[in-house]
Amino acid sequence: MDKEFILEVKKKREFSQLPDSVVERAISVAGEDIKEVRSLLRKYFGVFLTNKVLKGKGIEILKSHKSSMHREYGPLYELIFGKMGDVGAVVDLGCGANCFSYELMPKGINYVGVEAVGQLVDSANRYFKEGGFESAHVLHRDLFDLEFILKTLKQMPKPRAIFLFQVVDALENLEKDFSKKFLLAIGEESERIVLSLPVRSLSGRTRFQARRKWILDFIGENFETIDSFETNGERFLIIKNKFFWGLFLNKVF
Numbered sequence: 698m699d700k701e702f703i704l705e706v707k708k709k710r711e712f713s714q715l716p717d718s719v720v721e722r723a724i725s726v727a728g729e730d731i732k733e734v735r736s737l738l739r740k741y742f743g744v745f746l747t748n749k750v751l752k753g754k755g756i757e758i759l760k761s762h763k764s765s766m767h768r769e770y771g772p773l774y775e776l777i778f779g780k781m782g783d784v785g786a787v788v789d790l791g792c793g794a795n796c797f798s799y800e801l802m803p804k805g806i807n808y809v810g811v812e813a814v815g816q817l818v819d820s821a822n823r824y825f826k827e828g829g830f831e832s833a834h835v836l837h838r839d840l841f842d843l844e845f846i847l848k849t850l851k852q853m854p855k856p857r858a859i860f861l862f863q864v865v866d867a868l869e870n871l872e873k874d875f876s877k878k879f880l881l882a883i884g885e886e887s888e889r890i891v892l893s894l895p896v897r898s899l900s901g902r903t904r905f906q907a908r909r910k911w912i913l914d915f916i917g918e919n920f921e922t923i924d925s926f927e928t929n930g931e932r933f934l935i936i937k938n939k940f941f942w943g944l945f946l947n948k949v950f
């Protein structure tokens with residue numbers, strides 16, 4: 698891939714802090730038309746690319762972003778953490794603004810977010826520092842860097858809970874079927890995955906429903922569902938690796 702072209706795309710300030718690998722993938726999907734590439738990047742990373750969405754401070758920011766604004770975090774986390782029992786660490790993949798809900802999680806919990814948008818990562822880490830939240834930070838990485846994600850998971854205390862809220866769509870649109878490989882791999886390195894999907898889409902209804910069925914069937918075949926519930930336009934699934942031996946070995950060693 699032409700490095701010059703990646704740099705050209707990143708010349709516009711809003712894209713300047715995206716990892717090169719993310720821009721490279723967008724180029725491989727959209728072709729070498731700079732307008733198309735930027736429009737694709739805006740579609741999946743756009744809202745966080747300007748600091749405008751990071752209005753307010755800490756948990757106030759949750760109210761200004763589309764994915765988190767309708768969530769009632771109090772009851773939602775009560776349900777999620779209640780179902781999971783003991784949690785050693787939360788790893789929030791594609792965390793976006795959700796990292797600002799840290800204060801609403803069980804006090805002092807180990808938290809690592811992974812996010813491609815550098816502007817958001819800086820703002821989140823500033824928030825953790827100013828709030829004295831020493832057990833929380835966000836890493837600036839591309840989720841397609843699976844080796845890095847697995848290494849990060851390995852370093853976290855067990856039982857590890859992965860949050861994958863409204864991220865599958867972005868992964869699938871940048872590489873078809875990547876989320877299958879991704880879910881199987883992270884399932885091996887975690888004790889729980891909490892995944893969320895939007896219940897409705899404003900556009901492309903048929904494609905949206907087909908994808909939703911596809912992901913739910915895949916989860917049914919490969920994971921055990923601990924709980925599944927719908928709240929405020931979002932379906933949450935708490936799942937774990939189906940294979941008893943994997944879990945057994947995790948516990949013994």
Ligand SMILES: C[S@@+](CC[C@H](N)C(=O)[O-])C[C@H]1O[C@@H](n2cnc3c(N)ncnc32)[C@H](O)[C@@H]1O
Nearest residue numbers: 764765791792793795812813839840862863867
């Ligand atoms: C729809 S938002 C959801 C944000 C958050 N998980 C929530 O539900 O509140 C998707 C997030 O995933 C991030 N993202 C998408 N693809 C990514 C990638 N390849 N690497 C890292 N982050 C990514 C986006 O920047 C964005 O913050």
